[in-house]
Amino acid sequence: MGKRDWSWAILGVIALGIRYLATFNPEATDDIYSRKFFPVIRNVIDRTLGYLPFPSVYFFILTVFLVLGFYLYKLRSKEGWKRKLKYSLRALANGLGALIFFFLFLWGYNYQRTPIFQQLGLNPNPLTLEELKEEVFITQKLAQQYRLAITNDTTAITEILTYPELEKIVRSNMGENLDMLGLNFTGRPRTKLFPPPGFMRKMGILGIYFPFTGESYIDPTLHALEQPFTVAHEMAHSYGVTNEGEANFIAWVICGNSEDPLLKYSAQLRLLMYQIRDYFRMDPEDYKIFLKNLDRGVRNDMISIRDASEAIQPFSYEISRKSNDIFLKSQGVKAGVNSYQQLPMLAHAWRIKMKGE
Numbered sequence: 001m002g003k004r005d006w007s008w009a010i011l012g013v014i015a016l017g018i019r020y021l022a023t024f025n026p027e028a029t030d031d032i033y034s035r036k037f038f039p040v041i042r043n044v045i046d047r048t049l050g051y052l053p054f055p056s057v058y059f060f061i062l063t064v065f066l067v068l069g070f071y072l073y074k075l076r077s078k079e080g081w082k083r084k085l086k087y088s089l090r091a092l093a094n095g096l097g098a099l100i101f102f103f104l105f106l107w108g109y110n111y112q113r114t115p116i117f118q119q120l121g122l123n124p125n126p127l128t129l130e131e132l133k134e135e136v137f138i139t140q141k142l143a144q145q146y147r148l149a150i151t152n153d154t155t156a157i158t159e160i161l162t163y164p165e166l167e168k169i170v171r172s173n174m175g176e177n178l179d180m181l182g183l184n185f186t187g188r189p190r191t192k193l194f195p196p197p198g199f200m201r202k203m204g205i206l207g208i209y210f211p212f213t214g215e216s217y218i219d220p221t222l223h224a225l226e227q228p229f230t231v232a233h234e235m236a237h238s239y240g241v242t243n244e245g246e247a248n249f250i251a252w253v254i255c256g257n258s259e260d261p262l263l264k265y266s267a268q269l270r271l272l273m274y275q276i277r278d279y280f281r282m283d284p285e286d287y288k289i290f291l292k293n294l295d296r297g298v299r300n301d302m303i304s305i306r307d308a309s310e311a312i313q314p315f316s317y318e319i320s321r322k323s324n325d326i327f328l329k330s331q332g333v334k335a336g337v338n339s340y341q342q343l344p345m346l347a348h349a350w351r352i353k354m355k356g357e
């Protein structure tokens with residue numbers, strides 16, 4: 001960077017300008033960015049950083065520190081507080097500009113594409129109690145059936161295949177089933193384990209797609225039965241799906257249509273856990289009876305998942321919830337964290353659609 005160089009700040013502003021235009025043109029954004037430009041980024045990242053055996057985010061952190069070091073070094077050579085201030089402001093503007101630019105170009109414009117459920121013609125509506133009960137009935141039947149295909153033992157399942165195997169299986173299922181959702185499979189997106197164990201969960205997240213390195217991470221301490229679904233959820237983000245509800249929905253469809261009973265079970269179990277949250281809220285008495293009659297194995301698994309999740313508490317529920325909410329809202333997702341609850345509605349709409357065809 002030269003003496004009066006504002007390049008990164010300017011690039012950031014241009015990127016925001018394009019984002020502004022994209023807001024009014026979701027179809028063009030989907031067509032040009034999500035389906036043509038982004039797949040190139042997907043492949044370049046997957047064929048380079050994707051092969052690293054450790055999270056590439058370490059490179060990102062290293063780069064941030066190097067840039068900071070360079071800034072401090074330069075700052076020392078400036079004389080007088082006015083010069084120092086001017087230099088600092090410019091450095092800050094350039095730093096922010098670079099972050100915005102890379103975020104948007106590497107992934108962020110996907111926020112402006114046509115929502116996937118709109119592309120699929122799905123109409124997610126809040127469920128009535130009757131509809132919810134029907135849905136719960138279907139989901140628990142499927143969960144029970146898939147669990148039996150894994151084991152006859154009703155003790156909670158706490159161990160599955162090794163992580164590299166799981167990642168491979170989920171990815172290959174993505175490849176086989178993504179076209180059903182109108183998305184193309186390309187590249188070889190990675191979802192890596194992010195050490196140290198428990199760190200991400202303490203931050204209040206189970207998994208995250210990191211646009212700057214183009215790969216996603218999950219916490220190694222995540223319950224075995226939650227892993228298949230969560231990896232699929234993160235991989236959905238790797239395909240340019242930004243909305244949390246949609247990523248959940250895609251994970252549910254992909255895992256649910258898998259040949260692998262473990263993936264199928266993980267998907268129905270997650271949906272069931274979302275559904276019964278609403279069930280409990282809408283009809284607590286009925287919910288108790290339902291719980292009593294629930295398959296032993298499925299119930300033990302749900303208890304085991306709940307215990308595992310309670311064993312590691314985030315530093316601050318409020319902060320992690322709020323920051324996530326603010327992040328989502330700043331991206332134009334008006335419902336904020338509520339969009340996470342879309343899965344039961346989307347699953348219901350999908351089941352109706354599948355029945356109709």
Ligand SMILES: [Zn+2]
Pocket residue numbers: 207233234237244247
């Ligand atoms: Zn997500």
